[in-house]
Amino acid sequence: MGLLSFCGVAWGRPVSFLDSTMVMATGQPMMSGLSLARTISRRFSFGLSYLWMNRRRDRVNLLAQEVSLLAYRHNALNWQANAFATVGIGGLKSVGDIREMALVAVEADAESRHWYLSANSRYILSRQKFEDLQAALRAGLAPFVGEIDQINPWVVLQYQYMHQFRNRHVLTPMLRLLYQNIALEMGTSFRGEWTVNFSAEL
């Protein structure tokens, strides 16, 4: 599985197999986004991300062009591990003010057919000053495993840290369904904030 970065809190891999395109969408009351990433070599992808954020002091629209690097990959017989780094530049609109922005993101994950762990962090700058910091930790378990033509269910627990948001800490249990090259996640945080994530690897 796989599969991770960018809509809001990353949850799909930014670098995948050669000549593939990853489509990711996320929806939460405080943040939603859409991301496309085209893998152009074994280690690099180019992407475009749009993000809407409802923060403590403002509402933000962000559009960024990104380059991602698969910095590390380990393939074992029963599991795999990855580490990614991403840089992006673009524009950000907040309270009628449009300004340039840049972001740096790092991410690591490891998974088998039965368990899944990931961690990611994103640092956003605008006008060369700190704009936001977001991070997430995810752990998942598969109650049973299936083949490629079966729906594979996962139970995932996600912790998000969002520095500029009203609720900085969000803990969300989710159900994740994988079918071939499509993943759908649904959950509600312990404060009642819903989350819907979708990704497809084309």
Place this chain on the structure above:
Amino acid sequence: MRRVLLALSLALPLAVQAQSPMAIRVTIKGMVCSFCAVGLKKTLRSEKSIQKVDVSLADKQVTLQVDPSAPPSDKRLRELVKDAGYDVLSIEHPAAPPTAFAP
């Protein structure tokens, strides 16, 4: 006449065998989910000589039906698997199954 029949009975299985796709079984490291399997299938199918790809996540194996007149080399298979993000543990070339016409 007997000689002709005998020659035919020897030549026919060879002709049938030549047209049948050849199977190659590849054991993959790192293939743990359906996303992995779909990506690997897509990458392997991009190779002209690979006609069919069957994946078993449980066995960590892909079985390829390839064109016997121009089968991909083991080196090429390893490259393709690497392009998909995975590593090859082993490549097996099982013997072709006996045909009904075999003498």
